[in-house]
Amino acid sequence: MQTQRLRIAIQKKGRLAKECQELLKRCGVKINYTGERLVVHAENMPIDLLLVRDDDIPGLIMDGVVDLGVIGENELEEVRLERIKLGEPSQYQLLRRLDFGGCRLSIALDKDQNYNGPQDLAEQRIATTYPNILKAYMDKQGVNFSTCMLNGSVEVAPRAGLADAICDLVSTGATLEANGLKEAEVIFRSKAVLIQREGSFSEEKTALIERLLTRMQGVIQAKESKYIMLHAPSEALEKIVELLPGAEDPTILPLAHEKSRVAVHLVSTENLFWETMEKLKQLGASSILVLPIEKMME
Numbered sequence: 505m506q507t508q509r510l511r512i513a514i515q516k517k518g519r520l521a522k523e524c525q526e527l528l529k530r531c532g533v534k535i536n537y538t539g540e541r542l543v544v545h546a547e548n549m550p551i552d553l554l555l556v557r558d559d560d561i562p563g564l565i566m567d568g569v570v571d572l573g574v575i576g577e578n579e580l581e582e583v584r585l586e587r588i589k590l591g592e593p594s595q596y597q598l599l600r601r602l603d604f605g606g607c608r609l610s611i612a613l614d615k616d617q618n619y620n621g622p623q624d625l626a627e628q629r630i631a632t633t634y635p636n637i638l639k640a641y642m643d644k645q646g647v648n649f650s651t652c653m654l655n656g657s658v659e660v661a662p663r664a665g666l667a668d669a670i671c672d673l674v675s676t677g678a679t680l681e682a683n684g685l686k687e688a689e690v691i692f693r694s695k696a697v698l699i700q701r702e703g704s705f706s707e708e709k710t711a712l713i714e715r716l717l718t719r720m721q722g723v724i725q726a727k728e729s730k731y732i733m734l735h736a737p738s739e740a741l742e743k744i745v746e747l748l749p750g751a752e753d754p755t756i757l758p759l760a761h762e763k764s765r766v767a768v769h770l771v772s773t774e775n776l777f778w779e780t781m782e783k784l785k786q787l788g789a790s791s792i793l794v795l796p797i798e799k800m801m802e
């Protein structure tokens with residue numbers, strides 16, 4: 505059932521929800537999230553948001569029920585492998601990787617246990633929420649194992665005597681440490697991604713997706729960039745510009761009352777560290793300002 509409005513599935517609550525909402529807001533999509541609705545309508549664009557559990561998002565895309573979705577690559581890959589196994593549709597298109605939701609899927613075991621490599625996991629029982637990704641990895645290593653499927657509290661499985669090791673998502677490692685476990689093997693690195701269903705789209709939808717992507721590019725690029733202004737002695741200009749990351753094309757302006765110094769303005773592709781600022785100062789730069797950028801379009 506095709507609707508005129510672009511349907512985007514995002515996580516309702518959880519680790520991806522806030523940043524998805526923030527990204528859409530920065531892209532100029534106005535949405536009122538109050539209430540417990542499954543579908544919310546954008547006020548200023550033909551976009552409907554589906555607020556669901558993240559587990560459902562890959563399937564909604566692969567079945568062609570929604571047009572776009574934001575999902576962690578770990579969940580996406582797990583569902584894709586499961587669907588291939590079941591002979592169900594498993595296609596999608598990756599539109600872009602996003603700048604949040606970073607984590608890794610790792611095998612962890614008792615911190616006192618010796619570990620020299622995947623072969624040490626042979627014939628062990630590993631508790632996980634991601635049996636398909638784990639199996640794909642272990643098959644590649646040629647190691648036999650058994651799983652214990654758990655949808656939550658995976659990290660307590662070894663202590664509870666349910667498994668010898670676990671395979672779970674890690675970001676800082678604090679949860680592992682709190683449970684007396686150590687990270688032994690990273691098997692998958694994940695970020696949130698924007699994906700699209702297969703099949704054709706109306707001209708209007710195609711144009712809208714293009715627009716959203718351009719805006720997302722601008723939002724993400726702006727977050728990673730800084731606007732830098734400083735005053736510099738003309739003779740040190742070359743050396744100063746060399747120190748600035750991504751400064752291919754700085755704007756050089758004369759100063760009103762000083763002939764030997766100029767103002768330099770530029771967009772830097774990364775943040776300026778204190779160390780660099782100190783070096784700039786040693787080269788004679790002064791009045792160094794580093795400003796955040798809200799939006800950009802090339």
Ligand code: ATP
Binds near residue numbers: 517558605
């Ligand atoms: P839902 O109720 O929607 O099913 P969930 O409990 O399955 O939510 P969350 O814990 O909200 O999922 O995590 C969603 C996604 O966030 C993960 O699949 C992963 O891609 C990403 N993520 C980032 N950091 C972490 C982390 N430290 N632990 C778990 N997931 C993380």
Ligand code: MG
Binds near residue numbers: 557558559
């Ligand atoms: Mg989930």
